[in-house]
Amino acid sequence: MEPTTAPAISIRSLTKRYGAREVVSKLSFDVHPGRVTGFLGPNGAGKTTTLRMLLGLARPTSGSASFGHLAYADLPDPGKLVGASIAADAFHPGRTARDHLRVYAPAVGAAERRIDELLGFLGIADAAQRRVGEFSTGMRQRLSLATALLGDPQVLILDEPTNGLDPEGIAWLREFLRAYAARGRAVLVSSHMLLEVQQSVDDVVVIARGTLIHASSLADLSAMAVATVRVAGPDMAGLRDLATRRGWTIVGGSHRAASELELRGIGAAAVGKAAFDAGIELHELVENRPSLEDVFLQMVSAAEPDSHVGVGQVPS
Ligand SMILES: Nc1ncnc2c1ncn2[C@@H]1O[C@H](COP(=O)(O)OP(=O)(O)OP(=O)(O)O)[C@@H](O)[C@H]1O
Numbered sequence: 001m002e003p004t005t006a007p008a009i010s011i012r013s014l015t016k017r018y019g020a021r022e023v024v025s026k027l028s029f030d031v032h033p034g035r036v037t038g039f040l041g042p043n044g045a046g047k048t049t050t051l052r053m054l055l056g057l058a059r060p061t062s063g064s065a066s067f068g069h070l071a072y073a074d075l076p077d078p079g080k081l082v083g084a085s086i087a088a089d090a091f092h093p094g095r096t097a098r099d100h101l102r103v104y105a106p107a108v109g110a111a112e113r114r115i116d117e118l119l120g121f122l123g124i125a126d127a128a129q130r131r132v133g134e135f136s137t138g139m140r141q142r143l144s145l146a147t148a149l150l151g152d153p154q155v156l157i158l159d160e161p162t163n164g165l166d167p168e169g170i171a172w173l174r175e176f177l178r179a180y181a182a183r184g185r186a187v188l189v190s191s192h193m194l195l196e197v198q199q200s201v202d203d204v205v206v207i208a209r210g211t212l213i214h215a216s217s218l219a220d221l222s223a224m225a226v227a228t229v230r231v232a233g234p235d236m237a238g239l240r241d242l243a244t245r246r247g248w249t250i251v252g253g254s255h256r257a258a259s260e261l262e263l264r265g266i267g268a269a270a271v272g273k274a275a276f277d278a279g280i281e282l283h284e285l286v287e288n289r290p291s292l293e294d295v296f297l298q299m300v301s302a303a304e305p306d307s308h309v310g311v312g313q314v315p316s
Helices: 047-054 097-108 112-121 137-149 167-182 218-223 236-246 268-277 292-303
Strands: 009-018 021-031 036-040 062-067 082-085 155-159 186-191 203-208 211-217 228-232 260-264 284-288
Touching (some): 021 062, 021 203, 036 047, 047 062, 097 137, 211 292, 228 236, 236 260, 268 284
Parallel strands (some): 082 155, 155 186
Antiparallel strands (some): 009 062, 228 284
16 A cells, blocks of 8 residues: 655755765665665665654754654654664673663653663563673664664664674564554664565665665565466477567677577566477476565666675575
8 A cells, every 4th residue: 555644754855975975875765654664775875864854863964854844853752752872882881781772862752661661672670780882783783673662763863783693583572563554653773684574564765875776665576576487398489589570678788698598578488388389399498487585686786786695696
C-alpha cells in the first residue's frame, strides 16, 4: 500500500560540505508514518551525516531536514516525538545500564517503571547493574535502542542497528520494527546491507557518495529484479532470430561466446518450448533471478565504480 499520509520526515535538497568535500549532496526523500524506511548505502555514503543533520547534531550547508514542517531544534517536545540511536552514540563507560537510562529519562518524562520495562524488553535486565564499559557491541546496541524508546516516540531513527547483533537479535529487531510501524509510527533505519533489513522495510532510500540513487517502495525495488535466461547451443543465430521474432530482449555483452545468449524478461520454460517448437537444439538453459541484494549492489557499484562493495571477484 502506498503512503497517503503526510510525511513524518522530509529531507529537501540537503547538502553537507566538509571543507572542499561534499559528503551529502542535494538529498531529498520522505519517511512516512506506519512504514519502515530503509536508508541504505555503502560505508561512507553519508548516512550518518544525514541523520546527524536531521537530529540537529550537524548543521546543513544548505537544504533542510524536518519533522512535519519543523526542524528538530524547533520541535516543542523533541524527546517525545523523536527517538534516535546513532552509530557513534557515546556511553559513559563507568555508568551502569540502568543509570545510563536514568540520565536520559527525565527529558522525556519516563518513570523508573518505563526503564524496567525497556531493560526487560531489550533482554538486558540481568545486566542492568553492570557498567556499560563491560558491554559487548550487541548489548550496547540494545541499550542504545532502549534509550531511543524511553519516550515511546512517534518517529524512531536507528543508525545501523543490526551492527553487533547476533542472528537472534537481528530476527528480534525485524519483528520489533514491523510491530512499531504497525502502531502508526515512522521508522527510519540505516544499513549498509539491504539483506539485513529487507524483511523489515516497506520503503527503500539508497544513497552513494552522498547522492540519492534510488527511492521507492520495497515492492517496486523487487520488480527491478528481472530474471534472465542464459541459453547455449550450436545454433545461436537461429535462437537470435527466434528472440527477435518473439520480441524477447537480448542482453548485450560482446564478451559473450558465440555459442551462448542471454535473454531478459522471459522464463526458461517459455524459451525452452519456443526453441523446441522451432527445432533449435539447446545444450544449456539456465534461469537466473537476481536477489534484491544483487539489485542493490548493482545500483551502488554503478554509482561507485571503484567501490569495494559487493559484486565482483575476490581480489587476487
Ligand atoms: N566531521 C567530519 N569532518 C570531515 N569529514 C566527515 C565528518 N563526518 C563525516 N565525514 C566524512 O563524510 C563521509 C560520509 O560519512 P558518514 O559517516 O556520513 O557515512 P555513512 O554512510 O554513515 O558510512 P558508515 O556506514 O561507514 O557509517 C565520509 O567520507 C566521512 O569521512
